Amino acid sequence: MHTLPEISSQVRRDIVRMVHKVNSGHPGGSLGCTDFLVTLYFDLMRHNPKNFSMDGENEDLFFLSNGHISPVFYSVLARSGYFPVAELNTFRHIDSRLQGHPTTHEGLPGVRIASGSLGQGMSVAIGAALAKKVNGDKHLVFTLHGDGELQEGQIWEAAMFAPHNKVDNLICTIDANGQQIDGATDNVLGLGDIGQKFKTFGWDVVTIKDGNDLQQVGDGMREAINRTGKGKPICVVMHTEMGAGVDFMMGSHKWHGIAPNDAQLEEALAQLPETLGDY
Amino acid sequence: MKKYTNSGNKDTRSGFGEGLHEAGQANKNVVALCADLIGSLKMDAFKNEFPDRFFQVGIAEANMMGIAAGLTIGGKIPFTGTFANFSTGRVYDQIRQSIAYSGKNVKICASHAGLTLGEDGATHQILEDVGLMKMLPGMTVICPCDFNQTKAATLAIADFDGPVYLRFGRPKVANFTDPTEPFIIGKAQMLNEGTDVTIVANGHLVWKAIEAGELLATMGISSEIINMHTVKPLDEEAIIASAKKTGCVVTAEEHQRNGGLGDSVAQCLALNLPTPQEFVAVNDSFGESGTPEQLLEKYGLSSKAIVEAAQKVISRKKT
Incomplete structure (x- = not known):
């Protein structure tokens, strides 16, 4: 069994290699959310990679609302055993199940909703959480959203619905990296105090100060899980750094949606030990 | 009729x-x-x-x-x-x-x-x-x-x-369909068999089509009336069979002409059996306040409008 740091290093290698090969995709947010997704899929979630079912009854579910960080999602799904790791090689290519943004349309195991057009995942997750309640299924529903994504109005429709209806089997995590395509979120359309906003809407809020520290992510998410079932949905505000793990991709929004060239790929891989074996 | x-x-x-x-x-x-x-x-x-x-x-x-x-x-x-x-x-x-x-x-x-x-x-x-x-x-x-x-x-x-x-x-x-009849998705409902013109309607315009069929009958025109309750998937077989028999088609719907049932029927006919067609639909316009009947009259969705469309499309038939 590999350790979480080992898995994270390999997932980051997968991300930059996938994006480099097809010369498109979104490495910045993918690298920033690697520690979160690795923690969820390899430590916290009770799930069934070998026997994927769309309904996901009696297992925890995860919905990626900010679908553009598909590279990290695909890598974590493949490395968890949802589909062959070699398939990462087809990312964004014609006839691939690994579309630019995740979809159920091509039947890729592990994906339960299409995402990419932002702001829709929280509503979907609420629906899945309600279905679990109707079915008497005690498992949890997790989501991930970008902070820029919170500019979408539908998010706040959903944010109002979940506490009113005591959807307390839901943990929505916000990737607070402070960046979006056109620059810093503070400059584009300031989000203010995200945690306070959700608190005011009636959510229980957990903060993870460094979402690129596996220990902190694990502790924060375990705390969030402990708070489920108490009448409130949980919002985790997780501060991350876009591009985390590859020094030259960190500290700006520049690597939101561009791919490294050959030299940059080598430079990135040199910082990321191969642990599980490249695909 | x-x-x-x-x-x-x-x-x-x-x-x-x-x-x-x-x-x-x-x-x-x-x-x-x-x-x-x-x-x-x-x-x-x-x-x-x-x-x-x-x-x-x-x-x-x-x-x-x-x-x-x-x-x-x-x-x-x-x-x-x-x-x-x-x-x-x-x-x-x-x-x-x-x-x-x-x-x-x-x-x-x-x-x-x-x-x-x-x-x-x-x-x-x-x-x-x-x-x-x-x-x-x-x-x-x-x-x-x-x-x-x-x-x-x-x-x-x-x-x-x-x-x-x-x-x-x-x-x-008007509530007129048989309450015991099961609904089959994608299967058009033949309401009246006729020989001179096919009227394909759905929604509220189906009753208008029946009224139009009665008016046409008094003029000696035999209309085949099809309730196309499913726009998609379209019952192309029913449309083609009827158009083959009557040689002309009127579509009637409470919708824009662009993008509605009429468009679907026209596409089906253009691909399979090019046939003269007239559209009873709203013609690139928004609605307005009024009673339902006033609005249907004003925007050309009345039984009279269907009758006129039928007469027009019959005149366009190749003899």
Whole structure:
């Protein structure tokens, strides 16, 4: 069994290699959310990679609302055993199940909703959480959203619905990296105090100060899980750094949606030990 | 001309309400969502009997569509209820990505469609919804014609696996279809066999087509009347067979000409059997306030308009 740091290093290698090969995709947010997704899929979630079912009854579910960080999602799904790791090689290519943004349309195991057009995942997750309640299924529903994504109005429709209806089997995590395509979120359309906003809407809020520290992510998410079932949905505000793990991709929004060239790929891989074996 | 009897005016939305209630009794996986229009959508009976399977989402239709998509993950069969405008145009991207592209088994149930919403005016009178919905790959689009058929259609879509747009309306209109007749998705209903002209109608315009057929009969014109309650998938066989027999077609619908039933029929005929066609539909215009009958008259959706279209298209036939 590999350790979480080992898995994270390999997932980051997968991300930059996938994006480099097809010369498109979104490495910045993918690298920033690697520690979160690795923690969820390899430590916290009770799930069934070998026997994927769309309904996901009696297992925890995860919905990626900010679908553009598909590279990290695909890598974590493949490395968890949802589909062959070699398939990462087809990312964004014609006839691939690994579309630019995740979809159920091509039947890729592990994906339960299409995402990419932002702001829709929280509503979907609420629906899945309600279905679990109707079915008497005690498992949890997790989501991930970008902070820029919170500019979408539908998010706040959903944010109002979940506490009113005591959807307390839901943990929505916000990737607070402070960046979006056109620059810093503070400059584009300031989000203010995200945690306070959700608190005011009636959510229980957990903060993870460094979402690129596996220990902190694990502790924060375990705390969030402990708070489920108490009448409130949980919002985790997780501060991350876009591009985390590859020094030259960190500290700006520049690597939101561009791919490294050959030299940059080598430079990135040199910082990321191969642990599980490249695909 | 076959005789049809109106058993008493009823609103199609009430047919939906009854159908939803029965579908809920028949299948515990049927759940319902509403965006602050329970009374308007006639969803009270379902809500009262199945409070744990009913979700009031407030005035937040985008969220409603997403929640409905999510409820299918876990085996539920969600029926969303709001006005047609808020069921389609307002939430197009949510339907496109979370429901249609994701292949979710959501039933989008839309009331107050078209001009016959009446006095509320054009903001609410959507006339583009069928076009919006039929363009989505994998979406089934159904516009039943009366109370009985709307109820039957509601029951039928509960048993059908896949996203559906079900369109109905507010006014009390003739209720004339056989309440015992099961609804078959995608299978046109032959209302009258005729030889001179084919009239293909759906929704509230089906009764107008029957009235038109009676008027045409007094002029010695034999009309074949087809209720095309399912716009997608279109019963092309029925259209082609009828056009072959009569040689000309009138389509009639409470919708924009662009993107509606008429477009679908024209596409079918152009590809299979080019045939003269006239369109009874709203011609690139918004509606306005008025009574349903005044509006149907003013925007050219009356039985008289169907008669005139029939006469015109007959004159265009190649002899």
